[in-house]
Amino acid sequence: MKTTTTMLGLLLGLSAPALAQGLETYAEFPKDTPPGNIAIAPDGRMFMSVHEFYGHALRIVEVKPDGSTTPYPTDAWAHAPQEDGDGLNGVLGLQVDREGILWMLDGQGENQTGRIVGWDTNTETLHAIHYIGQPAARPTSFLNDLAVDREHGAIYISDTGDGANSAIIVVDLDTGRARRVLEGSQFTVPEDTPMIIDGREVKLGGNPAKIGINPITVDPTNTWVYFAPMTANSMYRVRTTDLLDTDLSDADLANRVERYGDKVTSDGSTVDTAGNVYITAMTDNAIGVTKADGTYEVLYQSDEDLPWPDGFAMGVDGFVYATINELHRSPVLNGGEDASLGTYRIVRFPALSATVSGR
Structure with a gap:
């Protein structure tokens, strides 16, 4: 199942971009299993959400070492609920913490409240x-991704919202309390930049x-949360202790947000022990990194x-894993038509520094 992805080309000039040579294809999937996000447990088990933009019934799978998949956690939980039974409505973000708990962000929809299922x-x-209802959520909320911080017993959610009200939602895992912070701030709302892929x-x-805030991740020491709007050229960070400080006003919290460095329009993110923030740069068909020096x-x-x-997911083997899913060709982003070619895979590459996932 594991092959090497290569791309031929010439490296011309001092600023020529790196090619995909050396990027390994870890697993490939059929048309009915378009990947969303992935999560890797401390024991190496891998889990993947099936992206809801393609309209398939399956929600979550476990990816076996041979690349095959099975519904997860159970067949019932891996599909939409039947009345009040087990099941998931639609999962994008997921992460396994250091205790082996798989946290799945089950987004809100018509007649359904968003929640985190562990x-x-x-x-x-x-x-x-943990249910994420109002006022922490808004009627226009789109619960997109999450970062798990077991050191402080918290989960940080990127709520893309309608763009104008994009925000971070902070969930206390001990009490279940959810708070909405940085709503409509310059750090969470999109910039006025067109999202152009393949000339469209x-x-x-x-x-x-x-699109507002989407990529969000916490560093391996649970000290910093890194985040950014999808449509933006800046990566930001804020201390976990500041996000968790209920005495800080939103204005005070905003004053503690730092611009970390440059990026391009991006979807997912993860960070290693050296402060390298990896991003999936979908408008460039690329994987990039915002380094600690801001470049x-x-x-x-x-x-x-x-x-x-x-x-993204950080592996226990020192590799960074990423999903590929042609999302710009999905019905939701392509005028109702599925124009995908079936390039659905997980790729991996060595982390730039020795890495232990922040959980």
Whole structure:
């Protein structure tokens, strides 16, 4: 199942981008299993959400070492609920913490409240459910991704919202309390930049796709949360202790946000022990990195091999794993038509520094 992805080309000039040569294809998937995000447990088990933009019934799978998949956590939980039974409505973000709890962000929709579902991958039992209702959520909320901080017993959610009200939602895992912070701030709302992929401007709901906060990750020491709007040229960070300080006003919190460095329009993110923030640069068909000195660098690029890189997970083997899913060709972002070619895969590459996932 594991092959090497290569791309031929000439490196011309001092600023020529890195090619996809050396990027490894870890697993490939059929048309009915377009990947969303991935999560890797401390024991190496891998889990993947099936992207809801393609309209398939399956929500979550476990990816086996041979690349095959099985519904997860159970067949019932891996599909939409039947009345009040087990099941997931639609999962994008997911992460396994250091205790082996798989946290799945089950987004809100018509007549359904967003929630975080925690599943114990050790005992294969339900661990917890935290609901994200109003006022922490808004009627226009789109719960996109999450970062788990077990050091402080918290989960940080990127709520893309309608763009104008994009925000971070902070969830206390001990009390279940959810708070909305940095709503409508310069750090969470999109910049006025068109999202152009393969020469076409991507549209969402008939309008140009300019999308607020999406990438969010916490560092391995649980000291900093890194985040950014999808449509933006800056990566930001804020201390976890500041996000958790309920005495800070939103204005005070905003004053503690730092611009970390440059980036391009991007979807997912993760960070290693050296402060390298990896991003899936889907408008460039690339995987890049915002370094600790604030500079941005393309690591891998291929129009053919990397159509919309999406989510990341840090492996226990020192590799960074990323999903590829052609999302700009999905019905939701392509005028209702599925134009995908079936380039659905997980790729991996060595982390730039020795890495232990922040959980």
